[in-house]
Amino acid sequence: MFRGSMVALVTPMKADNSLDWDALHKLVEWHIEQGTHGIVAVGTTGESATLNMQEHAEVIRKVADQVNGRIPVIAGTGANSTSEALELTLAAKEANADACLLVTPYYNKPSQEGLYLHHKLIAESVAIPQLLYNVPGRTAVDMLPETVARLAAVDNIIGIKEATGSLDRLQQLQAVVPDDFLFFSGDDGTALDFMRLGGCGEISVTANVVPHLTAKMCELLLEDKVEEARKIDERMRPLHSALFLEANPIPVKWAMARMGMMSEAIRLPLTPLAESYRSTLESAMLAADVSL
Template identity: 70%
Template sequence: MIQGSMVALVTPMQADGALDWKGLHKLVDWHIEQGTHAIVAVGTTGESATLDVDEHLEVIRKVVDQVHGRIPVIAGTGANATSEAIELTQAAKDAGADACLSVTPYYNKPTQEGLFLHHQAIAKAVALPQLLYNVPGRTGVDMAPETVARLAVVDNIIGIKEATGDMERARWIVQNTPDDFLLISGDDLTAVELMILGGKGDISVTANVAPAAVAKMCELAIAGQAAEARAIHEQLLPVHNAMFVESNPIPVKWAVAEMGLTADGLRLPLTPLSEKYHAQVREALRAAGLL
């Protein structure tokens, strides 16, 4: 089963925006050594929006090759055109990904029926386990829990990354979907509470800088050890907050560079972390014992 700490992996880049393949290999191995349970390649944090299709698929292939079956690889394959999402999902399957993460179509604002038909079409076209991804703050469209329940019984759809932070919604999804349907947090600030309600993991930005702690936190929360999981959450709270002082992945890219893990490369329209936030992010890392 795919569960636990699933790092929303940054895509390492040089200062000029060129992809840093050596840095990517280094990050993958480091995450496995630190206990990360799965890797999400080319999601939002992986800057999918500024990679071209060839780069997008090459990152997936290289992550799969480097992981070499040690932990699951979940490939970001969402698009706002159903045909494109199907093509990306098929390519991810061909590359050897274990599952895909398919964001709700953005900008064109489909209806709930459109969301259902979009994800159903992907699941029917490609025999690869699919995690739905609901993040209305970025996409401009919110997949209603009732639509999630309809999709939960479609073959190849195995779960959802729910990033609203809404615990009542999380509770409803747990109660109204099959027992083997995976509810995964997409919000580090509320991930522990979602797992205590019955969620099975966290697709985490913070795991980029604190993989061992996030992995332990997830293990404890899934096992029902609420007090112990909440204690780790409290220790990581300054980091959770620091990772969103500007748009993701700007702060986390700066943080992994500050830790000496990668270069601090981004592509426009993203820009480097504003200097006024450097001290806050650095202090959050230091307080969590990461520097």
């Protein structure tokens, strides 16, 4: 059920910073039409850190209602507060999301035992499949393989989004978890090799801009057609880099606005893409045959 290209969906906003529900609806339909295999709602790219609890839960509900089982919907429900993450995960279950994605608690810098107890409590409290999400570059904490192994034994914890960009880390994890544990790349630049080495898909920023290419690349990799997939990845490679010229989701929101899909509105403390980066991102989009 969970495999292939899972878009880390942006959250469209209006100029007054209210949520743009019409644009969100159009984005969801576009992704389904373009062949995206699953939607991750309100993850890092969806500005989870700037949405309030009510908005966060409402985006998940609206996406799940609209998709209505056509493709999987994974709800981003992580937080640096265990009680808040638990509340969001309960809301996602009530909204009929198919699974939840829980980032390691950021800023607090918990110990490995703290990470274990945090995720274990949520998994044992809410009967919904859950993916761990390790992105130490943003959270200041790295969930180590031995902790992932402990959590893999907990009911409901079915896999991990691993965003270190390290292929060595993938192999370390594979050595200590059950064979049916799912691995998703959280790094577009290394996603091809991640999947080639056993990952079942990627949770992608680039898929916001070129969903058809990302989906096709993943499909080819799952069919073990590596060289065909590599040709597609080469077209996307400038995008993989340009979408991180500034902190995600600043560049991707500008790119989506440039495509006419939504406004470039973004909430403070994030700001619109600096003028100096725009030509580089636009060139990367053109290299991937994005219509502007």
